Amino acid sequence: MSAEYEVVSPDAGAMIESMRAFGYDLATALADLIDNSISANAKNIWVEFMWDGAESAILIVDDGEGMDEAGLVAAMRMGSISPMVKRSENDLGRFGLGLKTASLSQARCLTVVSLANGAEVVTRCWDLNYIAEHGGGEWRLLKPPIPDVKNHAERLQSIGKGTIVALSKLDRVVRDGSPGDKKAEKRFRERIDEVRAHLGMVFHRYLKGPGALSMFINGTKVSGWDPFIEGKSEALAAERLSYEGEKIQVFPFVLPHHSRLTKEEHSAASGPKGWNAQQGFYVYRNRRLIVSGDWLSLGIQKEEHYKLARIQIDLPNSLDEAWHLDVKKARAYPPAAMRDDLKRIARATRDKAAKVYRHRGKVLQRKHADDFVFVWSAKTLRGRTYYKVNRDHPLVKSVRKSCEDGEKFSSLLSMIEQAVPSPLIVINNAEQPDTLGVPFGDDPKGLLQCMREVYGILIQEGETNTAAATKLAVMEPFNAHPDVLTAFLDEINRG
Known part of the structure; x- marks a missing residue:
């Protein structure tokens, strides 16, 4: 052994178990595996969920270029390609880990069967249970004999080339359960919808246009989800x-x-x-x-x-x-x-x-301009102007009704009214006319909360949804925020 260094190899069992905690969920794991199929120039990809209780499995089958034995062993190696190596422009890989970490995040057994043009069917398998029980800390990549994967081999031969990634011992997907456990089967099949939505979103640009990729989940074609509603946005x-x-x-x-x-x-x-x-x-x-x-x-x-x-x-x-x-x-x-x-x-x-x-909020306001409800009203007494809180404002009335001490509440309003800093407001507006803030201008959460409160009060008072929305649209200070208001009312209508 060299005096300059020691070779300290990680224990395979401990290392792989740690790598299972990268944070994949089932949908992101399968998307990572499909990246490999796309990088292999697959035209068709089949994802298959096979329910059999604790023996359930998930397959990813493609008609890509496939791998010979040397290529498969390299692909199954942890960190097969350094992230610092320059990849081809169309390569979807990154760390040389995705095939292994994505698969083993969901399953304890990863079997890959592959067929390249001019080569024989080859297989390799990472089995975490085997490594834990018999591996002795070594990175033992198993070589399943062809009879063990006979159906997979025959399927690839019928396609002509491609790869099958088989995930089994799905401890992160199927905890327990016999094949007849209907609740467990229902949960398993519910995952299919989650995966379908995620894959349709992630690969939507591959699923449309000339030469589009075809992807199927349990025989049903996956449709792409276009976030930008092309042609209407x-x-x-x-x-x-x-x-x-x-x-x-x-x-x-x-x-x-x-x-x-x-x-x-x-x-x-x-x-x-x-x-x-x-x-x-x-x-x-x-x-x-x-x-x-x-x-x-x-x-x-x-x-x-x-x-x-x-x-x-x-x-x-x-x-x-x-x-x-x-x-x-x-x-x-x-x-x-x-x-x-x-x-x-x-x-x-x-x-x-x-x-x-x-724009939509201003249209609504113009339709009901005579119905504005103000928070403040101006009163003139002996030639002087005073500002009073509108006691008929829905929120003010509601709080007054719920207040145990009505006199104290009235005293609070009077104090607020008498303490309005009118001279200071006039001076600031004259000296710096553009610096006065818009009500709730820096507090959108507070604005929405206030909208919800007033809307709820109007509904409690017997207003219809339409009438409550109309009053809210023309009420101070909400009328200063027609964009927020209209979005809020749209949400209410959909609810």
Whole structure:
């Protein structure tokens, strides 16, 4: 042994068990496995959920290029390709871990069967139970004999080439249960819908257009989910940004108000997470969706009246490290040098999205302009002007009714009225007319909470939904925020 170093190999069993905690869920794990099929130029991919209680399995079958024995052994090696190695432009891989970490995050047994042109069917298997019981800490990659995977081998031979990834001993998907356990089977099959929605979103750009990929789950074709409702949304000016000599393309969209969509279109456009949660940036790497609806930690909050704003970002895989792409390919964060540009694009898109609601809110206000309900009213007494809180305001009336000490509440209002700093307001407005804040201008959560309270009071007082919405639309201070108000009322109507 060299005096300069020692070779300290990790214990295989302990290391693999630790790698199972990378944070995959079933949908992100299967998406990572499908990346390998796409990189292998597959034209068809079949995902199959096979229920058999504790012996249930999930298969990913493709008609890609397949692998010979040397290629399969390399693919099954942990860290098969360094993330620092430059990949081809269309490669969807990253760390050389995805096949193993994604599979073993859900299953204790990963078997891969592959057939390349001009080669024999080859198989290899990682079995965590075997490694724990017989591995002696070694990385023992099993060689299942062909009779053990006879059906898989025959299937690949009928296709001509391709790969089958078989996940079994699904301890993270099927805890326990016999084949006749109906509740366990129901939970297993419910996962299929989650996976279908996720794969349709992540790979939607591969699932349409000339030469589109065909993907099937248990025989049913997967449809792509288009976050941008192509042909109906307003496409804003595209931008091409540069970072470290690489080009990044940004395409902002403002989606149409729900009144311009059919019920089916509106439901489909909401996406797997719902309208409000799907606003933000959509980060693609080689057309594969990495981040779906997120403001990328730019200090921007998701708010109801901005939910029509969605922005597409196309990244090359050469910027993986700069964008902090994680192993699961489910998170990405922009480099510091790009944050200001992305904030600028986000704000412009959000402003445009808010105008959709602002316009609709102003139309509603104009229809009922005579019905404004003010919080304050001006009173003139002996030539002097005083400002009084409107005792007929719904919120004021409701609080007064619920207050145990009515006299104390009245005294509080009187004190507020008498202490209004009118001279200071006049002076500040004269000296700096543009510095007075808009009510709730920096407190959107407080504004929404106040809207909910007043709307609820109006409903309790017997107003219909329509009448309550109409009064809210023309009431101070909500009339100063037609975009937030209209988004709130739309949400109420859908509820």
